Amino acid sequence: MKDSLIERYLYAVTKRLPAKIQNDVSNEIEALIDDMLSERCGDVTPNEKDIKIVLTELGSPRELAEKYDTSDKKCLIGAPYYITYKYVLKIVLICVGIGMIISSVISAFVDGFESFDSAGIMLQSVNFWINMITDMFITLSSGLIFGFAFVTLLFAFFYHKDIKIDSEKLDDLPSVPKNKISKADCIVGIAVSVAFAVVFLVAPQIFCVILHGEVFIPIFNVPQIQAQWYFIVIFALLGIVRETIKLIERQYSKRVMITTVVTDICSAVVAALWLFSDKIINMNLALEVTDIFDENFLIAIFSNFNYFFLFCILLALTIDVIETVVKTFKNNN
Amino acid sequence: MSVLSQLKEPMYGYSLVKKLQDSGIPIEANTLYPLMRRLESQGLLISEWDTGESKPRKYYRITENGIDVYEKIKKHWFDFSDSINNLLGG
Incomplete structure (x- = not known):
């Protein structure tokens, strides 16, 4: 009994310690006991009560093991990262929540229009509202869990790899911003990125042309869009990273400029790889486009909608790069 | 500092616990043992198992580096306690 209780205690203490010190610590504590x-x-053989008193004096195995743990990082995210982590997590969850709610409502209405004969019947249907709320709850929960996991892993990585997010040198303290980046702009930016991704992944048919007031012809080739989901996810993540860095810095610093330029260039490459294919456009639209529109200008746009869409994205990204670079130089001079 | 001061000669953990307690410095074994291991990992102590006796025991003693550190913190302690004594009018 004596051996088994002490052995169990020693095992309980050492099982959480690094393998290379387990034996040594076990022998050391055994000699101590x-x-x-x-x-x-004294010379009397100890009974079970004596052993229990001595082991109680040594403390619980968990407490003793903790004292032997020499690692300096005993938590997932510690100081000085935790305060920034809380700030970013709060905002990312708000953005993801808003984005998910908007996209759930949009996709519910898009699906509803396909299933019901008219908008009036759809809005009066109890099933429509129940489905919408259920879908919203599921989408919202999974989105919030994903957002939480993404931010937590990112900051855990920063913390354990000692990646500095703020300089500790006095000379490197950031100047008081002349052009403070609005928190609301960043929140909207992240929410838009999330909503963009969800809408394109769940209901790309929302982008459609209404023919004769009742027939909806999707602009995009829905199965192709959904098969190439990774382009959409990468594009949205780049947007989230760009806005998150702005949220942390809250001013047009060099770091914001570099992140914006790099993420915008990456977004442009991803958008080009994604949209440089005719397969992405619904073939029926291309065939019927001449019937739908009278003006040659509109026919040209809808016949090559992927290039038009790419042009819009590249234009927006270019404006974003120019605006950020100009504001950064203004802010630092 | 108390631990370093006693380990010019090799000692095993429990004898050091007793010695410190007898000198009016109460310390629990479950605090001292991990502390000595940490001081060893910092290069201030060195340890060796003695299996020659009836009970195998791990003996610790101070290193050259440990002596340097000990002298510095001892000086700092005396200076600091002088300042506090002056402040308190002792």
Whole structure:
């Protein structure tokens, strides 16, 4: 009994310690317990009560193991990252929540229009509202869990790899911003990125042309869009990273400029790889486009909608780069 | 500092616990043992198992580096306690 209780105690202490010190610590504590029992009982053989008193004096195995743990980072995210982590997490969850709610409502209405004969019947249907709320709850929960996991892993990585997010040198303290980046702009930016991704992944048919007031012809080739989901996810993540860095810095610093330029260039490459294919456009639209529109200008746009869409994205990204670079130089001079 | 001061000669953990307690410095074994291991990992102590006796025991003693550190913190302690004594009018 004596051996088994002490052995169990030693095992409980050492099982959480690094393998290379387990044996040594176990032998060391065993010798200590032996010394404590000898002092307590002298030449008398210790009974179970003596052993329990000595082990209680040593403390619980978990507490003792914790004292032997010499690692300096005993938590997932510690100081000085935790305060920034809380700030970013709060905003990302708000943005993801808003984005998910908007996209759930949009996709519910898009699906509803396909299933019901008219908008009036759809809005009066209890099933429509129940489905919408259920879908919203599921989408919202999974989105919030994903957002939480993404931010937590990112900051855990920063913390454990000692990646500095703020300089500690006095000379490197950021100047008081002349053009403070609005928090609301960043929140909207992240929410738009999330909503963009969800809408394109769940209901790309929302982008459609209404023919004769009742027939909806999707602009995009829905199965192709959904098969190439990774382009959409990468594009949205780049947007989230760009806005998150702005949220942390809250001013047009060099770091914001570099992140914006790099993420915008990456977004442009991803958008080009995604949209440089005719397969992405619904073939039926291309065939019927001449029937739908009378003006040659509109026919040209809808016949090559992927290039038009790419042009819009590249234009927006270019404006974003120019605006950020100009504001950064203004802010730093 | 108390631990470093006693380890010019090799000692095992429990004998050091007793010695410190007898000198009026109460310390629990479950605090001292991990502390000595940490001081060893910092290069201030060195340890060796003695398996020659009836009970195998791990003996610790101070290193050259440990002596340097000990002298510095001892000086700092005396200076600091002088300042506090002056402040308190002792």
